[in-house]
Amino acid sequence: xxxxxxxxxxxxxxxxDEAVKxxxxxxxKLPDPKVTExxxxxxxxxxxxxxxxxxxxxxxxxxxxxxxxxxxxYTGETSPKALHExxxxxxxxxxxxxxKYFNETxxxxxxxxxAAFRNHLTPIVCCDETMSxxxxxxxxxxxxxxxxxxxxxxxxxxxxxxIVAYEPSWAIGSGKTASTDEAEEGCxxxxxxxxxxxxxxxxxxxxxxxxxxxxxxxxxxxxxxxDIDGVLAGGASLKSDSFLKLANFLQK
Numbered sequence: 001x002x003x004x005x006x007x008x009x010x011x012x013x014x015x016x017d018e019a020v021k022x023x024x025x026x027x028x029k030l031p032d033p034k035v036t037e038x039x040x041x042x043x044x045x046x047x048x049x050x051x052x053x054x055x056x057x058x059x060x061x062x063x064x065x066x067x068x069x070x071x072x073x074y075t076g077e078t079s080p081k082a083l084h085e086x087x088x089x090x091x092x093x094x095x096x097x098x099x100k101y102f103n104e105t106x107x108x109x110x111x112x113x114x115a116a117f118r119n120h121l122t123p124i125v126c127c128d129e130t131m132s133x134x135x136x137x138x139x140x141x142x143x144x145x146x147x148x149x150x151x152x153x154x155x156x157x158x159x160x161x162x163i164v165a166y167e168p169s170w171a172i173g174s175g176k177t178a179s180t181d182e183a184e185e186g187c188x189x190x191x192x193x194x195x196x197x198x199x200x201x202x203x204x205x206x207x208x209x210x211x212x213x214x215x216x217x218x219x220x221x222x223x224x225x226x227d228i229d230g231v232l233a234g235g236a237s238l239k240s241d242s243f244l245k246l247a248n249f250l251q252k
Contacts, residue, residue: 005230007039008237019046023053025240033058038247051087062090068111080119096128096169106149124163147193160205165232167211183210184225216245
């Protein structure tokens with residue numbers, strides 16, 4: 001049985017002091033990781049301080065992004081090798097904001113997935129969908145192509161550990177949440193694509209998350225869906241009390 005995964009993506013928010021205070025506030029209040037795994041993705045500026053503060057906690061620490069080379073003359077980029085050596089366990093790859101604002105292509109995202117696995121990081125791969133594509137019924141081919149391209153040349157032993165997040169960009173930070181049927185449809189489509197690429201057994205091992213204006217008011221209904229194994233929250237993860245409500249949803 002897959003363990004639910006509740007993750008927060010802070011984006012370019014908070015300060016180092018606020019990040020450390022957040023970890024202090026949630027320490028000892030998270031669910032047993034055998035019941036629900038929890039994760040926070042933060043700015044690289046905070047990661048070392050967070051890892052130091054996180055000792056003894058079950059919280060997983062993730063980077064929000066990484067480069068696809070381990071080292072070299074890449075000013076301003078974040079090395080996946082350095083992230084692993086620091087103690088980071090996960091990395092978000094292909095978020096819609098990276099695709100939109102930094103022109104990340106499917107090829108770049110695939111290189112980053114390979115770099116993550118090469119450096120023993122678990123990739124949280126995001127799949128986007130715009131409202132225009134939904135309205136034009138182009139969402140199926142779009143989501144399928146993003147999953148297929150992200151996993152190009154990834155072997156089954158690696159693929160079974162990947163986490164995929166379905167994040168329709170029209171719902172991110174907009175206050176609009178996909179209906180439970182829409183969220184389930186997107187996550188089901190991702191799982192079926194992985195099954196087509198590998199096998200049904202492997203697809204059933206992969207955790208598929210929903211992200212897009214998730215909060216403690218709608219998470220229960222979203223997490224009750226068959227093909228949704230967790231959530232990737234943005235704004236709801238910035239405050240310790242709302243993140244704790246999400247993290248402890250199974251204990252209500």
